[in-house]
Amino acid sequence: MTAPVSEFREWLTTFLPGDYYERYRQYRWDIRLRREYQRAAFEAGWIQPTWPREHGGRSLSLRDAMEIRIQAALCSAPKLPNIAGPNVAAPGIRQFGTPEQIDRLLVPLLRGDEWWALGMSEPEAGSDFAGLRTRADRDDPNSKVFRVNGQKIWTTQAHESRWCTLYARTDPDAPKHRGISCLILDLHSPGVRIEPIRMASASDETFCEVFLDDVEVPVDNLLGPCNGGWNVALASLHHERQMIWVMNWVEIKRGLAALQSTRDPDIYAELGSLLADAEALRATGYRALSNELAGRTSPEADILKLLGSVTLQRVWELGAAAAGPASAGDADLLFERQDALAATIYGGTSEVQRNIIAERLLGLPKG
Numbered sequence: 461m462t463a464p465v466s467e468f469r470e471w472l473t474t475f476l477p478g479d480y481y482e483r484y485r486q487y488r489w490d491i492r493l494r495r496e497y498q499r500a501a502f503e504a505g506w507i508q509p510t511w512p513r514e515h516g517g518r519s520l521s522l523r524d525a526m527e528i529r530i531q532a533a534l535c536s537a538p539k540l541p542n543i544a545g546p547n548v549a550a551p552g553i554r555q556f557g558t559p560e561q562i563d564r565l566l567v568p569l570l571r572g573d574e575w576w577a578l579g580m581s582e583p584e585a586g587s588d589f590a591g592l593r594t595r596a597d598r599d600d601p602n603s604k605v606f607r608v609n610g611q612k613i614w615t616t617q618a619h620e621s622r623w624c625t626l627y628a629r630t631d632p633d634a635p636k637h638r639g640i641s642c643l644i645l646d647l648h649s650p651g652v653r654i655e656p657i658r659m660a661s662a663s664d665e666t667f668c669e670v671f672l673d674d675v676e677v678p679v680d681n682l683l684g685p686c687n688g689g690w691n692v693a694l695a696s697l698h699h700e701r702q703m704i705w706v707m708n709w710v711e712i713k714r715g716l717a718a719l720q721s722t723r724d725p726d727i728y729a730e731l732g733s734l735l736a737d738a739e740a741l742r743a744t745g746y747r748a749l750s751n752e753l754a755g756r757t758s759p760e761a762d763i764l765k766l767l768g769s770v771t772l773q774r775v776w777e778l779g780a781a782a783a784g785p786a787s788a789g790d791a792d793l794l795f796e797r798q799d800a801l802a803a804t805i806y807g808g809t810s811e812v813q814r815n816i817i818a819e820r821l822l823g824l825p826k827g
């Protein structure tokens with residue numbers, strides 16, 4: 461364990477309540493503790509460890525940052541209450557934001573004082589993100605505001621968020637992916653209506669529909685260049701994927717640990733296969749990291765997303781099979797299975813990942 465990782469562990473042990481692990485089932489959903497954790501982690505520089513101190517970091521290496529992320533998950537550190545903020549919106553703001561945007565938005569986001577939602581998916585444009593129809597028009601080329609009309613869906617936590625990275629069509633005549641811009645939308649603006657969607661699972665990461673009716677967004681709120689939203693989205697997805705495989709891997713380890721005491725020989729073959737896939741996931745993650753450290757493009761990102769999410773689902777399905785009929789009454793197991801179902805959808809569905817791997821990595825012809 462490197463020095464920063466040991467320091468993080470010590471810090472975490474000091475931060476957590478003495479009975480945290482005994483009462484983990486309650487603490488897991490304790491929003492006050494999770495908010496305090498985010499604030500304290502920001503002050504201590506653990507939120508984005510590669511960034512400088514004023515931006516919630518310690519200027520550590522990518523390798524240390526990844527080990528800290530893994531360590532946090534292995535120690536069941538409290539989950540950040542609004543994951544999309546620090547892990548998806550913040551890197552985008554830092555990469556594409558103007559100095560004024562960074563000054564105004566980054567610290568409240570990283571401390572957890574202002575939550576963020578991601579406004580990408582629409583009812584007719586999920587996997588086909590480039591097909592989005594929400595429009596952001598200017599009355600004339602000198603106008604200081606965009607007028608936004610349209611609808612977003614599956615916008616996690618929009619009802620509790622202050623801001624949204626909203627992707628909208630700003631040039632309807634350009635090829636689909638070249639006419640999109642990313643706007644920083646104040647969700648308290650007139651004309652924004654947010655409707656939470658009733659969830660089947662116990663998750664507190666509520667989905668919402670966001671309706672936009674003549675919403676005025678200042679042109680100064682463009683994140684990145686006008687009509688350059690495609691690249692902002694790709695960068696955001698890249699950051700999201702760096703986080704997702706680690707989250708998946710730790711959950712897989714947790715599920716497998718629970719299964720290894722099982723004495724049911726019927727599950728051994730699948731258990732062995734899952735142990736091997738968990739190791740393959742970890743090794744591929746490290747290969748992606750070493751490519752990134754060497755400044756090479758990393759072809760592993762799509763494989764990590766696909767392998768991590770599919771393996772996670774298989775782990776909890778095996779958990780249910782091993783538990784037999786008792787699994788139906790086990791609320792924790794039910795939650796894990798439901799939660800894992802989402803993993804092959806968010807951040808790019810498995811079918812789409814398979815297409816990308818087939819076409820771009822394996823060079824197979826388009827179907």
Ligand SMILES: Cc1cc2nc3c(=O)[nH]c(=O)nc-3n(C[C@H](O)[C@H](O)[C@H](O)COP(=O)(O)OP(=O)(O)OC[C@H]3O[C@@H](n4cnc5c(N)ncnc54)[C@H](O)[C@@H]3O)c2cc1C
Nearest residue numbers: 578579580581586587614615616802805806807809811812
């Ligand atoms: C937990 C969770 C959180 C989310 N949070 C957000 C959020 O905060 N903000 C946001 O904008 N979105 C969010 N989403 C939405 C998510 O990004 C979309 O669900 C995803 O992009 C898929 O789009 P869709 O649901 O419209 O399905 P569709 O794109 O309609 O796909 C339906 C089915 O068709 C398949 N399919 C589609 N295209 C192809 C193809 N070319 N080849 C083969 N198969 C194909 C898909 O794999 C899928 O099985 C979230 C989703 C989940 C599950």
